[in-house]
C-alpha cells in the first residue's frame with residue numbers, strides 16, 4: 478500500500494483526479510488574478526502597468542496556493558472526519574522522497590522566477606529615460622514644494638531675453654546660474670518621463686503617488702529619486718506615506734467642499750502644448766515679472782507654495798486649511814497688540830524669523846524658523862519676508 482495516494486478509508490486518488498484538481502486550482506488562480514483592475518486605482522503610468530503586471534502574477538500564484546491549501550483542508554475535513562466509534566490511529570507514514578522533492582522544487586522555481594521578474598521591473602522603473610523632466614521635490618513638516626527649472630531655451634519661448642531681466646529678478650531668482658520657480662503641485666504631460674529628486678528639510682517623509690504606483694522615502698541628509706512616465710491625463714493624489722508628525726495627514730492632496738484641489742496633487746496635461754499654455758508659461762511669467770506692490774508680491778509668494786505655511790495655518794484668501802497653528806484670517810487685527818514693544822510689522826517679521834521667541838498661548842512651539850541665510854534650511858530672503866508681512870497685515874477678516 479502506497480500511503481501517498483491512498484486515503485484512510487481505503488479509496489485511492491487517481492492521477493486523473495489529481496490532474497483535474499490541479500487544472501481547477503490554476504484556473505481559479507487566473508480567475509482571481511483577473512480581478513486586479515477592480516481592486517487597484519487607475520493605471521496612470523507606464524510603471525503602473527509593470528507593477529500591476531507583477532502584482533497580478535503574484536496574485537495568480539498566491540490564489541492557486543490558497544485554493545490548493547484550503548481545497549485540501551475542506552476535502553480532509555469532510556472525507557477523513559472521525560466516524561462514530563472509530564478510535565483507531567491513522568497509518569504511520571514515514572517520509573516520502575518524491576513528495577518532498579516536489580514540494581521543495583516548485584517553491585524554489587516560483588521564488589526564482591519572481592526574483593528575476595521583479596528585478597527586471599525595478600530595473601525598467603529606475604533606468605534613465607531620454608528627455609526627462611527633472612523636478613526637485615522638497616518635503617518638510619507638513620508640505621510638499623515642487624521646484625521647476627526655467628532653461629535658457631524656455632526663456633526664449635516666453636519672449637524674454639536673459640539680459641532683459643532686471644537686476645532684482647536675477648538677484649532673487651537666480652540660484653547657481655539657473656532660474657527656478659516653486660509651485661505647490663507637480664505638473665507634467667502624457668508621455669513625458671519625469672525624474673523627481675527628493676530632499677527633506679527635517680525628518681523622513683515618503684513621496685507616494687498611488688495612481689503612478691511609485692513610492693520613495695525621503696531621507697534626512699540624502700537626496701533620493703524616483704522616475705515615472707504618465708500615460709493618462711488627469712489629476713492624481715500625492716500622499717506622504719511616512720508618519721512625520723501631527724500634521725502628517727495634511728501632506729496628502731485633498732478636495733474641499735467646493736471641489737477645489739488643496740495641497741499636493743500631480744496634474745497630467747494631455748500634451749506638451751497644453752502644459753506650456755496652462756501651467757508653465759503663466760507660472761514662469763509670474764516669477765520673472767513679480768508684482769511691484771509688496772502686498773501683491775507677498776500674496777504671490779505664499780500662493781506659489783514655496784513655504785510650507787498652508788499645511789499649518791488657515792488663510793481663506795489662499796485656501797489654506799491647516800490647523801497646527803493659529804488662524805491667520807484676522808492676523809492683521811491682532812498683530813499690533815500681540816506683544817508689548819513690538820509694532821505689527823515687527824511682531825509678524827519676528828514670528829517668522831524667530832517663532833520660538835514668543836509662542837502664541839495654546840499652541841506648541843512647532844513652527845519652523847525661516848532664515849535669512851541661504852546656507853540654512855528654510856531660507857527666506859528679506860524681500861520675501863517684507864512682502865509676506867505686508868500681505869499678512871491686510872488680512873483683517875471679521
Ligand code: HEC
Pocket residue numbers: 618619784785786787788789790801802803808815825828829832833835836837840841842843844845847865869
Ligand atoms: C509646522 C507648522 C507651521 C508652519 C509650517 C508655519 N507655521 Fe506659523 N505658526 C505655527 C504655530 C504652531 C504657531 C503658534 C506658535 C508660535 O507662536 O510659534 C504659529 C504662529 C504663527 C504666527 C503668529 C500668529 C499669531 O496669531 O500671533 C504667524 C504670523 C505665522 N505663524 C506665520 C507663518 C507663515 C507666514 C508661515 C510660512 C512662511 C508659517 N507660519 C509656517 C505653525 C506653523
Ligand SMILES: [Cu+2]
Pocket residue numbers: 616617619681682683717718719720721725728
Ligand atoms: Cu510627511
